Amino acid sequence: MEKRILLVLCCILLAVTQLFAQSRTITGTVTAKEDGLPLPGVTVKVKGTSAGTQTGVNGKFSLNAPPNAILLFSFIGYTTQDVHAGAGNELNVVLVSSSKGLNEVIVTALGISRQQKSLGYAAQAVKGDDLTVTKQSDLNTALAGKIAGVQVLGGSGAKFGTSTIRIRGVNSLSGGNPIYIVNGVVTDPNAVNNDDIESLTVLKGPAATALYGQRASEGAVVITLKKGVDKGVGVSFNQSTTFEKVYQLPAYQNEYGGGTSINWNTYTYQPGVSPTTNANFNGVKYYNYGVDESWGPKLDGTLYAPWYFWDPTNPGYGKLKPFVAQPNNVRDFYNTGVTYNTNAAFSKAADNYNFRVSYTNI
Structure with missing residues (x-):
């Protein structure tokens, strides 16, 4: 009986010794393909087991794994890779960014x-x-x-x-x-x-x-x-020109002019009351300049006296004008806006630092 127990213990010890002999420590570095910089925080796991670790700030890792094990490397924004460990003790891995993951x-x-x-x-x-x-x-x-x-x-x-x-x-x-x-x-x-x-x-x-x-x-x-991501000095420059114009305006009616009545007001010269300079203006048609409603006379080309007709200091003094619509008055009020946008950026990155400086002139 004692011989059997001793034999079983020897078998167990031999199996454990063989297991430890097969397992070895794998070390390596994980870098990004785009810039070659080390990636900290990458998860490294032995496929099919719970054994795993993460890369340090320098992208390096150390993990115990059996020969021919498959290691899984995963990181946010990068494609997960399955890598065969092989028989060596050093394994360097390059991860490729995944646009799908970044989204x-x-x-x-x-x-x-x-x-x-x-x-x-x-x-x-x-x-x-x-x-x-x-x-x-x-x-x-x-x-x-x-x-x-x-x-x-x-x-x-x-x-x-x-x-x-x-x-x-x-x-x-x-x-x-x-x-x-x-x-x-x-x-x-x-x-x-x-x-x-x-x-x-x-x-x-x-x-x-x-x-x-x-x-x-x-x-x-x-x-x-x-931020700066590529080794060396990076320079980017872009310039754009933007034109802005009114796309849509409210619908305005162009059939009736200003005023509160469809009938014209007619000027009557009154000697001794009206200025003598207005003697020749008797019978001139005009509308009520003091209101902003558009319920006035019809815009049919009738000659009328605009507001500046009565001002002797105005170049339009005493000149009648046809009463017609000005459909583009509101649109002509707006000019086409032009914006020039120039941006220049300088960036630099190395193993221990990165920076980016930009200047924009609008």
Whole structure:
């Protein structure tokens, strides 16, 4: 009996020894294909097991795995890769960015990136490149039509007149504006240059208040700015010219002129009462200049005395004018607006730092 127990213990010890002999430590570095920089926080797991680790700030990892194991490398915004460990002890992996994955990534409070489907509140993201397609200088106007449930209210027609937005589902009776978070800091949206935006996320649920406090009770617009990502010095330059013109005006009637009666007023010269200079104006037709209603005489070309007809200092003094419609008066009031937008940006990145500086002239 003792011999059998001793034999079983020897077999178990031999199996454990063989298991430890087969397992070995695999080390390596995970980098991004686009810029070659190390990727921190990449999840590395042995396929089919619970064993795993994450890369450090320098992109390096260390993991115990058996020979010919398959390692899974996954990271937000990058395509998950299955890599055969082989018989070696060193394994360097290059991850490729996934545009599909980026579309589903949301930047929440404190700069934390999470999958959109994992959020407990409504959020929609827009890429920075989509905001600059129309070359709008105003951020809110650039958002028009790009996010469901966001209403853009136009600003004044003056140059640099800014618009406002309302987020459906979180409006109060006072109709307050959402707050704008730029790289974690509450910022005036007028200070944001659209060419500097990497991504933009609109938080539309009540949880925006939980993330950013009472100031976000009307919603929050979270903006992430671009940064230097390529090694060496990068330079970008773009220039655009925008023409703005009135698209549609209210319909105006062009059949009747100013006044409150279809009948003309007729001037009667009164000697001793009227100025002697008006003696030749007897019988001249005119309408009531003091009203702005358009229920006056018909615009049929009748010669009449405009308001300046009676002013001796006016070049039109004593000159009759045909009473005809001026259908383009309102449209001619507006000029074609021209906006020149020039942007230049300089960026640099290395292993330990990155920066980006931009200048915009409008």
